[in-house]
Amino acid sequence: MATKLPKVPVVVVGMGWAGGIVSAELTKAGISVVGLERGKDRNTSDYMMAHDELRYQHREELMQDLSKETITSRNDEKTRALPMRDYGTFIVGDGVGGAGSHWNGQTYRFLPYDFEIKTMTEERYGPDKISADMPLQDWGITYDEIEPYYDTFEKMAGISGETVEGFGYGVRSNPYPTGPMLKTPIMELFETATKNLGYSPYILPSGNLSEAYENPDGISRAACQYCAYCENFGCEYGAKADPAVTVIPVAKQTGNLDLRTHSNVIEILNDGSKATGVIYVDTITGEEFEQPAEVVVLASYVYNNVRLLLNAGLGKPYNSANQTGSIGKNYCYQVSSASSMLFFEDKEFNLYGGAGALGIEIPDLVGDAFDHSDLNFLHGAGIRVTQYGNRPIANNVVPAGTPAWGAEFKAASIKYANSYFPVKSQGASMPHRYNYLDLDPEYKDAYGKPLLRMTFNYTDQDRELVKYISKVTHKIAEEIGADIIQTNEEQGDFNVNKDTNTHNTGGVIMGADPETSAVNSYMQMWDAENVFVVGASAFPHNSAFNPTGTLGALSYRAAEGIQRFLKDGGSLV
Amino acid sequence: MADNNTQAGKKGTTRRDFLKNSGLTVGGVVLGGAIGSLFGVNNTTTTQETAPAAPALTVNPAAALMFFTPDQYQLTQAAAERIYPKDDNGPGAMELNAAIYIDHQLAGAWGINSKEYMAGPFYKAEETQGSQIRILRKDLFTMGLAALNTHSNKTFQANFVDLEAEQQDEILTAFSEDKAPEISKVRSSIFFSLLRTLTIEGVYADPLYGGNKDMQGWAMRKYPGTRLSFAQEIQNSDFVQLDPESLTSHMGH
């Protein structure tokens, strides 16, 4: 039997960026919040031994404990989904800060085109451009409407960058709060080559501070040291924007946040149209608690946002057979296979140094900045060179044809250790009717609840995009000039242990129409007005950019909506 | 090793020095937790200097077995050495203590798959669904070692450790290409990739874990290890070679 606790105004499930922002904004406004987080509390003293590649990157110190829960996956509906038993592509966060502790910090805005993608695509190319199996949707918010929230997020996090004008990029009300990151020799090579080819490179926007910065909440953070232990690691300097050094301490300082760690939410109590609270388990003692609340905020990442709703029977589950319902719909990812690897015989770069958001990119081939009339895909990709710091266990890249082990492998991996880099890409991911999330019929988590099942594969759209973009990466690589260039032009099947990022989106998507979306533009559920579902789960498709800038902006908007709801009740739109 | 550091002034930079120089003000503002705690450790760092001199260590006490039998250890050493052999660049996996590293890993939480989803049922998987193996890593590894010997005896009538290097390579190639028999229904290449991964880790992980002896794995590839800042070096168009530093250099700061 769960111990019933006193009712509170707001309970937040998950303390990453989404939960941290919502908690900070509400507690600053004087509202009491109970924050439930399944992992441990964290601050920068947890990172004092962070420069440990094995522990953090290969033993996934900061990531979700898969022995307790995972996802199951399959490429299509005919296949039996099987659990992701060990870490492959998705390295989901755990503990205060969530994945916002071990992320890279590349912090973009999506394009005006993204928010009105259906309307703008049809206007330019006619309604037939969007295939019947692609449930492409406008977001129910425009770029101009979301811009102020981007601005707030960037100021809180201290994003370092340079303004891009044109190429369909949205107009900014303010410049980035801090200037761009340093430019390294490999970034300069990319810059020169892309300029020669007529492109317009820019330093990518970074949550690793280019200079010391104090944000509007009074949080002071030191400048990035390009220490190279960034992606997969926590930053001991606090230079990397991390909820654990920004929004969470602010929420704690108000005295209005009751943060309960090791608290895993397993159930949302509800009557079908209203939630009354949540049930959670103390993961250390196994005790169960019921936490009643006026408002329930789900900020437990895409996967558990969807899973908690499906397990609770809140909202209408998506059905691929007749394309009705919305929970689990429009699960998207990203398309990153197009790339060209450059090897140099007698040049060495200081690739041991770097930062998670250090890189340079071209804006010319994203969104609808180029004509798609004769192309079999929509949107595009950011093409870029990054310098994260090549740690030695993970980076043993050798030219094709070199054996994977033995004398030749050793010699080549050492020879090229500081002499290779890729021109790579990150492409947008359009929704597909048969790419979705639902509950697994067989596998359960440590608490007996069904796991989330992912049905996903790359589509023709993705394969065409990769073919097109890979040619451009090759052209840029040739312009840079290298002794060996290897280009990957193929997008294979989605592989749960091989693919490349944790930019999962969709499943609880936003929109203007309750028939085709699950939440409105305040992340408020159409079917249960006191439930707010915050995160990239709200994206109706995924853009070519990393998602967190956009989910951060939406979190600020959700926080505003929750305050209004607590005052006035009812639907916010 | 640190004495002939190629970058004068780099050596001995502590977090406190760094923070002092970084211009970060501490008073009056909310700081990310650890910056505060960094300053908090000031008092304790001096105690080392007054402690009585400890007896000098002549051997590395961590270079002992907690999992393998001596035979398994020698077999692991021999196999790892073929994955990452000694050459003109420097030592191979054997000298770098990769097998000690592997022993320690298999003895711990990772060896018993403590952070993996291990609930059944275990079905045969599509290539894209990741491995679906019930056998724990520590067991798969020792079963794989036994299989190496079985296959060596079948092919060359001798144990793996007694084979010529080329013969050892032939055996390992067979394993890597699934041309060796399955190991309790697990493809031989899966054991091989476990061996390969562990060898690479044992050569390049922080020496804290028992391998990468004296940071020689890092030195071979001019990897400087875990320093506090590379802000200067990354802007330099010439290669800047630094002596490696390991996590012990982060202690007591």
Ligand SMILES: Cc1cc2nc3c(=O)[nH]c(=O)nc-3n(C[C@H](O)[C@H](O)[C@H](O)COP(=O)(O)OP(=O)(O)OC[C@H]3O[C@@H](n4cnc5c(N)ncnc54)[C@H](O)[C@@H]3O)c2cc1C
């Ligand atoms: C290695 C890596 C690099 C990345 N780099 C970038 C980048 O450069 N740029 C970018 O934009 N994005 C990046 N991302 C993605 C980014 O980290 C995420 O978009 C972002 O952190 C998501 O924030 P969130 O608050 O929605 O979810 P999370 O950060 O995942 O937080 C969710 C929290 O909820 C908790 N939780 C989950 N379920 C429960 C439950 N049932 N009960 C209680 N608590 C629960 C989790 O423990 C977690 O702390 C990266 C991700 C990874 C893994």
Ligand code: SF4
């Ligand atoms: S690279 Fe910069 S932001 Fe990233 S962990 Fe190191 S110091 Fe922090």
